[in-house]
Amino acid sequence: MTGYKEIDTTTLFEMMANEPLTLVDVRNDDEVARGIIPGALHIQLAMIPVKHDVLDKQKSLVFYCHSGIRSGQASAFLASKGYKNVYNLQGGILAWGRAGYSFVPK
Numbered sequence: 086m087t088g089y090k091e092i093d094t095t096t097l098f099e100m101m102a103n104e105p106l107t108l109v110d111v112r113n114d115d116e117v118a119r120g121i122i123p124g125a126l127h128i129q130l131a132m133i134p135v136k137h138d139v140l141d142k143q144k145s146l147v148f149y150c151h152s153g154i155r156s157g158q159a160s161a162f163l164a165s166k167g168y169k170n171v172y173n174l175q176g177g178i179l180a181w182g183r184a185g186y187s188f189v190p191k
Contacts, residue, residue, distance in 0.1 A: 088164025089157075089171035094184040097147060097174055106145040111159045112178070116151060120188030122181055127191065130155045133162055142168050149174035149181070 092100070100106055101124065110121050111130040121127065128136050130150070140146055146168060148156035153176050160173040174180065182188065 087157075087161055089160035089173055091153075091157075091175045092147070092172045093175050094180050094186060097172075097181075098184075098186060100145065100147065100172075104145060106147055107140055108147045108149070109140070109156075109159070110178075111148055111150050111155050117191045121191050122149065122178065123187065123189045125149075130159055133159045137163060137166060137168075140168070145170040145172060147172040147174060150177045152179055153177040 101108070108122060108125040110117055110125045110127045111133065112127075113129055117127050140163070146163060148159045148171070150156040153173060156177060157173045160171050164171045176183075178188075
């Protein structure tokens with residue numbers, strides 16, 4: 086059991102429109118410079134163990150990266166620290182772009 090849920094781009098888009106959540110991009114600086122999902126925070130994967138305490142345990146937390154691997158690691162870590170509403174975006178920002186959703190400059 087992973088302790089977090091995998092979601093697709095449609096589910097994330099609906100969540101963003103309908104509930105308070107924190108969206109976290111765990112990619113590296115050079116990747117983020119190409120654009121992020123609107124409203125996302127940027128916390129590199131390596132910094133999640135140091136900075137996770139700034140994240141609100143009461144909100145849904147959605148993590149993404151390039152393809153979903155690193156964000157899955159971040160999701161598993163937060164779930165192990167007692168965060169309850171943790172989600173990983175399947176396919177990462179690649180899937181977001183393929184679905185036709187927008188990016189914004191960082």
